Amino acid sequence: MIGRFVLAALSLAVLVIPLVAPTYYVLMMLPFMAYAVVLLGLNLLFGYTGLVSFGHALFIGIGAYAGAFLTTHTTVRSLELILLVAGALGAVAAAVVGALCVRYVKIYFGMLTLAFGMLFYTFLLKFYRLTGGDEGMRVLRPTLLGLDLGQMPKTDYLAGPYYYYSLGVLVVATVLMWRIVHSPFGLCLRTVRDNPAKAEALGLGVTRYRWHAFVISAVYAAVGGALLGPPTGNVDPTLAYWTQSGNIVFMTLLGGFASFFGPVLGAFVFIFLQDTVMSVLPYWRLVFGAILAFVVIFAPSGLMGLFARRAPAEAPAAR
Amino acid sequence: MARPVCARRGTLMLEARDVTKFYGDFCALAGVSLTVRAGEFVSIIGPNGAGKSTLINVLTGTLAPTSGTVRFKERDIRGIGPVALTRLGMARSFQLVHVFPDLTVAETIEAAVVSRLGRGTRLFASLAKDTVVREQALEVAELFGLAGKRHVVARQLAQGDKKLLDVASAFALRPEIILLDEPTSGVSTSDKTGIMEILVTASRRIGCRAIIQVEHDMDIVFGYSDRIVALHQGRVLADAAPAAIKADPHVMDTVVGRLREAS
Numbered sequence: 001m002i003g004r005f006v007l008a009a010l011s012l013a014v015l016v017i018p019l020v021a022p023t024y025y026v027l028m029m030l031p032f033m034a035y036a037v038v039l040l041g042l043n044l045l046f047g048y049t050g051l052v053s054f055g056h057a058l059f060i061g062i063g064a065y066a067g068a069f070l071t072t073h074t075t076v077r078s079l080e081l082i083l084l085v086a087g088a089l090g091a092v093a094a095a096v097v098g099a100l101c102v103r104y105v106k107i108y109f110g111m112l113t114l115a116f117g118m119l120f121y122t123f124l125l126k127f128y129r130l131t132g133g134d135e136g137m138r139v140l141r142p143t144l145l146g147l148d149l150g151q152m153p154k155t156d157y158l159a160g161p162y163y164y165y166s167l168g169v170l171v172v173a174t175v176l177m178w179r180i181v182h183s184p185f186g187l188c189l190r191t192v193r194d195n196p197a198k199a200e201a202l203g204l205g206v207t208r209y210r211w212h213a214f215v216i217s218a219v220y221a222a223v224g225g226a227l228l229g230p231p232t233g234n235v236d237p238t239l240a241y242w243t244q245s246g247n248i249v250f251m252t253l254l255g256g257f258a259s260f261f262g263p264v265l266g267a268f269v270f271i272f273l274q275d276t277v278m279s280v281l282p283y284w285r286l287v288f289g290a291i292l293a294f295v296v297i298f299a300p301s302g303l304m305g306l307f308a309r310r311a312p313a314e315a316p317a318a319r
Numbered sequence: 320m321a322r323p324v325c326a327r328r329g330t331l332m333l334e335a336r337d338v339t340k341f342y343g344d345f346c347a348l349a350g351v352s353l354t355v356r357a358g359e360f361v362s363i364i365g366p367n368g369a370g371k372s373t374l375i376n377v378l379t380g381t382l383a384p385t386s387g388t389v390r391f392k393e394r395d396i397r398g399i400g401p402v403a404l405t406r407l408g409m410a411r412s413f414q415l416v417h418v419f420p421d422l423t424v425a426e427t428i429e430a431a432v433v434s435r436l437g438r439g440t441r442l443f444a445s446l447a448k449d450t451v452v453r454e455q456a457l458e459v460a461e462l463f464g465l466a467g468k469r470h471v472v473a474r475q476l477a478q479g480d481k482k483l484l485d486v487a488s489a490f491a492l493r494p495e496i497i498l499l500d501e502p503t504s505g506v507s508t509s510d511k512t513g514i515m516e517i518l519v520t521a522s523r524r525i526g527c528r529a530i531i532q533v534e535h536d537m538d539i540v541f542g543y544s545d546r547i548v549a550l551h552q553g554r555v556l557a558d559a560a561p562a563a564i565k566a567d568p569h570v571m572d573t574v575v576g577r578l579r580e581a582s
Binding site: 185186200 | 400401402405406410411412413417418419420421422426427429430431433434435438439440441442443444445446447449452485488489492
């Protein structure tokens with residue numbers, strides 16, 4: 001009941017932010033919403049399937065570069081089409097990478113995903129002609145639902161139509177993910193996370209479920225990645241660098257992987273905290289490192305765990 | 320007290336022939352043959368190191384034998400793995416308690432029902448609104464006396480209830496044959512008969528045609544089995560009805576006596 005009230009209040013807040021908040025903060029909501037989409041997907045793998053990927057920047061990169069490539073090398077400007085292509089490319093890449101990775105668990109899975117992430121990063125950096133190397137590629141302003149808003153001043157475009165478009169994508173992504181985790185499929189993922197041997201004894205193919213979760217999470221990462229491009233108008237290989245993969249794992253831990261909305265909260269806090277810390281200190285990574293250590297040791301179920309009215313004994317054990 | 324699982328028996332369901340299994344130089348099973356027919360309750364007994372665990376892993380397709388054949392419903396099941404075997408109609412429970420720590424009792428049984436109905440790939444369907452899955456899971460929970468605890472998370476259950484939940488989820492697959500690895504281990508003596516009664520009733524209700532169990536408690540073994548297979552040093556020492564086993568001083572001395580001492 002309280003949860004629904006909080007959700008309704010927050011929904012109202014994000015709807016009115018562009019009308020009341022300073023543009024600077026409205027623009028900061030854009031990467032938040034993009035990362036929130038990424039994290040909803042990542043947490044299907046992390047929180048619900050029990051696999052920690054250190055290579056999901058690979059799929060963020062695929063999504064972001066898909067948008068850049070389509071707008072600069074083809075006549076495609078429709079953001080809907082860009083998101084579709086990004087998601088499809090993410091799925092194809094994840095189908096291959098996932099098939100090779102999901103047979104392994106724990107650190108081996110993490111390291112393998114990291115390795116594929118690094119491969120893709122190097123590809124972006126070295127295949128200069130296709131990717132623009134370290135300078136990256138431009139992302140031309142996409143049309144939204146067929147509306148060409150090319151004449152609009154950039155800030156108005158981003159803080160208005162683009163904001164609501166991103167919000168729409170986030171809402172759809174949230175509803176779909178909510179259905180996925182509450183479906184029979186979602187239950188099967190949790191059995192795989194909790195006890196793979198028992199899941200197999202119940203006839204649930206562990207590798208197959210892990211692979212499906214991996215592919216779905218990659219689609220989310222790619223769609224989120226595609227949303228990251230237009231606000232800056234440029235994509236570069238740092239989007240696919242391993243620190244990016246680390247950041248999204250950090251956001252998930254910060255918010256709490258045991259809760260559906262935890263990672264979304266994590267993304268929000270991360271982005272606004274990063275901005276605040278960077279404005280007062282040049283050593284923001286130092287502060288974030290300390291926060292990460294604090295979260296892992298003292299609040300393993302993240303910020304969401306602090307809010308939830310759960311007894312400590314019920315808090316999920318760190319996996 | 321011997322009670323057949325169902326009246327009509329006879330069809331050959333599971334057959335292992337001349338199964339040997341080596342771990343390096345060590346011979347765990349040396350030419351074991353075993354059949355299980357519909358309607359039978361078969362107990363496998365033997366002291367530690369007799370090869371019971373290896374035999375179970377071979378019979379459940381978890382482990383491929385070094386030589387010999389294993390057939391279930393006339394299909395070769397050597398090393399086919401638990402997922403495929405479940406589809407064919409064989410389920411198992413584990414010696415050490417296997418539960419999903421963060422899932423509730425209801426969710427655990429529902430997972431088995433979802434698996435059996437092949438609904439595990441329903442991505443966007445609501446589990447809460449799937450009345451078929453929920454009703455069937457509730458039915459199994461009631462059979463095992465777990466209905467009142469269906470919202471309890473597995474890791475908070477008492478040891479005996481965890482054991483019941485493990486077995487209940489295997490029964491929720493509605494297998495034709497079920498293999499129970501020490502279904503009453505870790506349970507107090509007074510609770511053992513209760514669990515066995517539940518198992519026998521449940522298997523009748525769901526139409527399970529045969530039960531194989533590995534058990535150390537001789538009262539349970541002699542009280543419930545139609546047939547007892549005694550293993551010793553990787554070989555079948557005896558394969559007979561409880562009365563015949565009791566009448567064989569050699570088997571009683573080598574296998575049963577030792578188990579009695581151990582327990």
